[in-house]
Amino acid sequence: MSIREALPEDAAAVAAVHVLSWRAAYRDLLPARYLAALDVAERTAVWRARLTAPDRPTVLVATGSGGEVRAFSCFRAWQGEDLDPRTTGELAALYALPEAWGTGVGRALLSASTERLAAAGFRMAALWVLAGNARGRRFYEAAGWRPDGEVVREETGGRVLDELRYRRDLLA
Template sequence: MSVRAAVPGDAAALAEVHVRTWQAAYAGLIPQDYLDSLDPAQREPGWRRWLADLRPPTAILAWESPDGVAGFVAIMPSRDPDAEPGETGEITAIYLLPAYWGRGAGRELMAAALRRLTEAGFRQATLWVLGTNARARRFYEAAGWRPDGVAKTDDSWGFPLDEVRYRRDLEFAADGAEERDLLG
């Protein structure tokens, strides 16, 4: 099992992971009719375009299980208006098929994302999480992320999503101890 840069040929697998993870992780947190309407085939063309147009430091990293792509993490420069340009990177998505939850794959994806952001020269990273997503919040906090007091409501999905921002520093210890901690 490994983490690698995603390529356009991964579009169908990434769309599948994206949809199936949303359906499992957000059940009871966002409208069920919306979750039921999600279709990987409808998301695949968007994934194909996005993967073809990626420019560093923006990246999609795929986690491969023996059965194929089973998770991904997306990183880019922060989109937040209060971010210092070139100083703050952002994890815009991290998703893993439910069959792999609690087995270390999420920690591998997170460590790879933090490493990439650090290599790109960012000193801090942020991510946004649904305020009611207790499972995700526990995962982030275990990886050293902390809420920074900023919240927003995202209405772009046709219903409100109340999100909180998490932040962490990106200075790995020279001996890699912090990275080992993330990998367990």
């Protein structure tokens, strides 16, 4: 496995990981019809736009021995109003192919992402995770992330779900 910055030509592979991971990770949280309708081609266009934007976030990909994208992360300065974007980075996404779960690829990608955030001068990192995503919450907590008490309600696929904000000190 290797980790590198994503290129525009990785957009389709990142989109496939995004869709397949959502279908597996959120199957008990979101309607099956919504998950089945997720479209890799539509997500490819979104990721290509992100990867070519002048103010693009940083996107890392973890690739297997054959160069195939197995997981990705996306991070940037905090986008909300309640945390300082000069000192707080946001881990906006971290997804892996379901067959890669439990292999260490997610841990390696999370570590690389937090190292890059710290190297960029951020002192704190934050992320949002669905309250019902027990696997995701265990994953982040095992890496030292903790909920900070902030909760937002978001509608996705016709369901209103709570998202919990987790934070981690990058200086520790």
